[in-house]
Amino acid sequence: MTTPTEPPPPAGPEDGTVRRLHPMSWLFVLLQQLRQFVVPLLVLVFLGRGDRNQLWSLVAVGGFAVVAVWRYLTFRYRITADSVVIDSGLLERSRRQVPFSRIHNVAIHQSLLHRMFGVAEVRLESAGGDKPEAQMRVLQLDDAIALEALVRRRGATPPAATTATDAAQAPADTARDRVLLALPPAEVLRLGLISNRGMIVVGGAAVAISQLNPQLPDDVSDRWSSAAQAFFGSHHFSVGQYALAILAALLAFAVLLRVLSVALALLQYWGFRLEEHGRRLTVERGLLTRLRTSAPRRRIQSWTLREGLLHRWFGRRSLEVDSAVAGDENSRRRGLRELAPVALPAACDELVRHLLPGADWPPARWLPLHPRAWWRLSLPGAVFALLLAAALCWRFGPWGLAGLLWLPWVVFVARRHAHHAGYAIDARLVGARSGWWSRRWRFAEIDKLQALEVRQSPLDRWLGMATLWLDTAGASSPLRLRYLPLGEAQALHARLGGEVARLPLRW
Known part of the structure; x- marks a missing residue:
């Protein structure tokens, strides 16, 4: 294990000195606002298509430039002993104070242009709301990392321990500072072969082409159809040869998808590192665009282990978490989600045991579903x-x-x-496993549960079974214990409901 070097915090972080954004921040704000006009202008300038009235978009560019510069001139922030204070606004001024203890996630985003200027975009997120508590476009990279380190230290004091185990682990948690997982290039290549992200590239390219020239997909299809008819018409192939040609085409397309998947994996996960700094976890990844996000371990609400067919062929799994953070779906995807995009099964289990000290994982026994x-x-x-x-x-x-x-x-x-599915429950965790071809394990700490519900469809009532839904904060979907005997589901509902009511909710 290596210990990362933590950059020093900004000079005098608690003296309340007023600071500005980076002098080039207006440029990044302008580019962010101009995204919606890029495609229409490209179509108009290079292809000569579209409505000429779209030239009025150029007039809006000048207005956006003025707004971007004015925003830079009016945006200020200062750091006090316990919070970040932000002054902003054009005509109506506002002051927003964000306590360090309420900042659950610090995301540092660097596109290729950010890296050229040595700057980064910083988002301070909490557990509620539909947008970040603060968004700074943009800061000097050293200042952004120093602000993240300062939030980590000032927010490191955990809330009152809810159990004796938490109290015993608290001193040790604040002392840890190490790399938990790093993906070498070979693992990133393996991730690209396992994943099917190439379809994302193909779909995105099809959408972009249809936007630039709506007739182009039909033109390409017609030309390929004409070329295929001319080729096969001039060559008299047998049925077997036709089958081989179709098989070769499908194989070539599959190889192309894997090549695209590998390329996308290299762009997104190059240099992936999962680090532990006290009670916070930090993930950094990306080749051209670097993303660094940090969140407290206690904000993790549920865990998911995945293992598809290709995962098993390569002897790997992936580990994801759902965290209680603010923002829309894009913000959640950029947040702390993938703790191990690809890793050995033993490494994933060890990572779970390390981050949930005292938890019994994997469970010694999985209970079966309803016999029918x-x-x-x-x-x-x-x-x-x-x-x-x-x-x-x-x-x-x-x-x-x-x-x-x-x-x-x-x-x-x-x-x-039905044979591979099951559920497990102990004093701390409740989990479910599902899938045969593609397997999945989902589990959560009992004191992170927020709502419980027993559901039955008409067919379930006829068969005497029910499904137990368990909700946690920030989860993409509920944890479901499916098709249990009705009496068993009701007993679990009563047991978990009593424990959730007794234990305080741990955010």
């Missing part, structure tokens, strides 16, 4: 198979009964899912 859970899981596929067979019979006669061959596969998959 496989029947419940197979129902949607069975209905689809029956509808498919009916449609085929209507079109092809008795041969359409071949659609019923889908039923054995549906039942097999449902049985495998």
Whole structure:
């Protein structure tokens, strides 16, 4: 383990000295405001398409430039002993005070242009609200990192310990300062091969092309169709050769997707580092655009381990968390989410045990679902198979009964899912596992639960089963214990409800 060198805080951080943004901050504010006009102007200038009235957008550019400069001139901030005080506003002035103890996440964002100027955008986020508590565009990089370190130190004092375990761990937590996980280039390449992010690039390119020239996709499709007809018309291939040609095309497309996935993984996760500074975790990653985000460990609300088929082939897993932070979905994605984009299963389990000291992970025993859970899981596929067979019979006669061959596969998959699914609960954690082809483990600390609910569909009532929904703050979706026997679900609801009511909520 290596200990990162922490930069010194700004000179006199508590003296209340008034500070400004970086002198070039107006440029980044201007570029942020001009994003919505970039595509129309490019289409108009380079392709000669669109409405000529879009030239009025150039008039708005001058207004945005004035606003950006004026914002730089009127934005001030100062650091006191316990908070960050921000003065801003054009005609109506405002003063916002953000205590260090309320800052849950510090995000430092650097695009390629930021790195050229040696600056960074800083966002101070809390656990509630729909936007950051403060957003600074932009600060000198050294000042941004120093501000993050200052927030980390001033907000390091934990709230009153809720259990004896917390009280025993508090002194040790404040002393830790080390790298928990670093991804070398080989692991980043492996992540690109495992993930399917290449489809994101293909989809984004298709959307961009359709925006620049709506007729271009149809023109390309027509040209490819004409070229294919001319090629295959001049060569008399057999059925086997046609099949090989189609297979080769599909293989080439799959290879292209993997190449794009690897490229995107290198851009997003190059130099990935998960660091622990006292009671805070910091993630830094990115090749051209660097993103550094920091949040207290106690803000983690739920945990997710994922293992797809390619993960198992490479012997890897991924570890994600849901944190209680403010902002929209984009802000949440930029926040502290991926603790281990790819790592060995043992490394993921060790990371969980380290960040949840005293927790029993992985559980020694997973409890099964309702005995007829496989029947419940197979129902949607069975209905689809029956509808498919009916449609085929209507079109092809008795041969359409071949659609019923889908039923054995549906039942097999449902049985495998039901066999691998289960739940576990102890004095501290509650978790569920699901999936067969692609597996997932989700768990949370009991004192992080906020709401519990027992749900039953009409079919569940008929089968005597129920699903227990467990909500935590900031979670992308509830933790669900699916298809449990009704009595078991009600007993768990009563047990967890009593513990949640007794224990104080830990943010």
